[in-house]
Amino acid sequence: MDLLLATRNPNKTREFRELLGQAFGVIDLSSFPEIATPEEAGRTSEENAILKAIAASKQLPSLVIADDSGLEVDALGGAPGVFSARYAGENAGDVSNVDKLLRELRKQNIATEKRSARFRCVIALAQNGKLLGVFEGFVEGKIVDPPRGSAGFGYDPIFEPKGFDQTFAEITPESKNKISHRGQAIAALRKALREIEN
Amino acid sequence: MDLLLATRNPNKTREFRELLGQAFGVIDLSSFPEIATPEEAGRTSEENAILKAIAASKQLPSLVIADDSGLEVDALGGAPGVFSARYAGENAGDVSNVDKLLRELRKQNIATEKRSARFRCVIALAQNGKLLGVFEGFVEGKIVDPPRGSAGFGYDPIFEPKGFDQTFAEITPESKNKISHRGQAIAALRKALREIEN
Numbered sequence: 001m002d003l004l005l006a007t008r009n010p011n012k013t014r015e016f017r018e019l020l021g022q023a024f025g026v027i028d029l030s031s032f033p034e035i036a037t038p039e040e041a042g043r044t045s046e047e048n049a050i051l052k053a054i055a056a057s058k059q060l061p062s063l064v065i066a067d068d069s070g071l072e073v074d075a076l077g078g079a080p081g082v083f084s085a086r087y088a089g090e091n092a093g094d095v096s097n098v099d100k101l102l103r104e105l106r107k108q109n110i111a112t113e114k115r116s117a118r119f120r121c122v123i124a125l126a127q128n129g130k131l132l133g134v135f136e137g138f139v140e141g142k143i144v145d146p147p148r149g150s151a152g153f154g155y156d157p158i159f160e161p162k163g164f165d166q167t168f169a170e171i172t173p174e175s176k177n178k179i180s181h182r183g184q185a186i187a188a189l190r191k192a193l194r195e196i197e198n
Numbered sequence: 199m200d201l202l203l204a205t206r207n208p209n210k211t212r213e214f215r216e217l218l219g220q221a222f223g224v225i226d227l228s229s230f231p232e233i234a235t236p237e238e239a240g241r242t243s244e245e246n247a248i249l250k251a252i253a254a255s256k257q258l259p260s261l262v263i264a265d266d267s268g269l270e271v272d273a274l275g276g277a278p279g280v281f282s283a284r285y286a287g288e289n290a291g292d293v294s295n296v297d298k299l300l301r302e303l304r305k306q307n308i309a310t311e312k313r314s315a316r317f318r319c320v321i322a323l324a325q326n327g328k329l330l331g332v333f334e335g336f337v338e339g340k341i342v343d344p345p346r347g348s349a350g351f352g353y354d355p356i357f358e359p360k361g362f363d364q365t366f367a368e369i370t371p372e373s374k375n376k377i378s379h380r381g382q383a384i385a386a387l388r389k390a391l392r393e394i395e396n
Contacts, residue, residue: 093348093367095355098293099300100344146298150291157293169291 006056006066053124121181137184204254204264209351251322319379335382
């Protein structure tokens, strides 16, 4: 079964391919430059994921999945949350976003043991403009400073999942996928896709 | 003509392909997991580039190019220089390296106008264990804080080339390649390769 992933972020596409395996062919919007993507105007990851999935599924006939993910840092009142990808501005990259987050925490002098945080991932599944399901995953951890590791993307070098002494950027993609927010949301999605297939 | 680029950094390979164009096929060491790469023990970029090119050219028959690049920040006595890729440690990624550099400059309270820096790139060309040439390029600029932009890699989000008010991560790859240290070194390399071809 082919799935259209409503993203132009190659890192997300890579993780979906790793996690969905051979059973599903994943294509993303990089093959469809003409497809418009909506402004991520929702107040929650769920709203944004649904917005993106519905919009793409009105323009293309395939089953569409859209992922909205965010990092919630408790000491920052849940920020950056839905603004994770553009925390330091509209064209911010990973370096700028991580830098802004660490500066906020340093400014407030938050002790390491109080830097609890979680990654949340919401995936919406849609077809022909209709929502078929919403799947969620999260992983608890804490923010480390300075950043460590070179794998992964986004905030991975500063996120240490509970029970680990390595960041998401220091463990292998296989280990990350097993415990990550995205890994869990995709596990739920995969179950739903199997039911659709049968 | 096919060239072997002695690197496993996909970002470097991409820039070499963009800059060498159709005339040269560039393959890198990701296709040769069995090829050993030497420790970058040189004191200069030139020594390291030569080390890498000679080592690979003893193991594979093709023309080999190796690139060693670094960022030299005057207020830090030329650091990170040859340690640019591993400034924050052996497995450091871009996020950690940039974070360490900005922390050093913040600690010393260096004013923006005194944050002069340059990117330097040295390319060595070798075949069958023999050095055929060394090509160098550099670009002057300054370090900006906070980082800006999402293009490029490495220290690009904090490097603003002279005469620009955007960082290397805010301009297009085409614009970066035109003025960058790597672009200039590759221009010199290309000339030499044409002479070898004729």
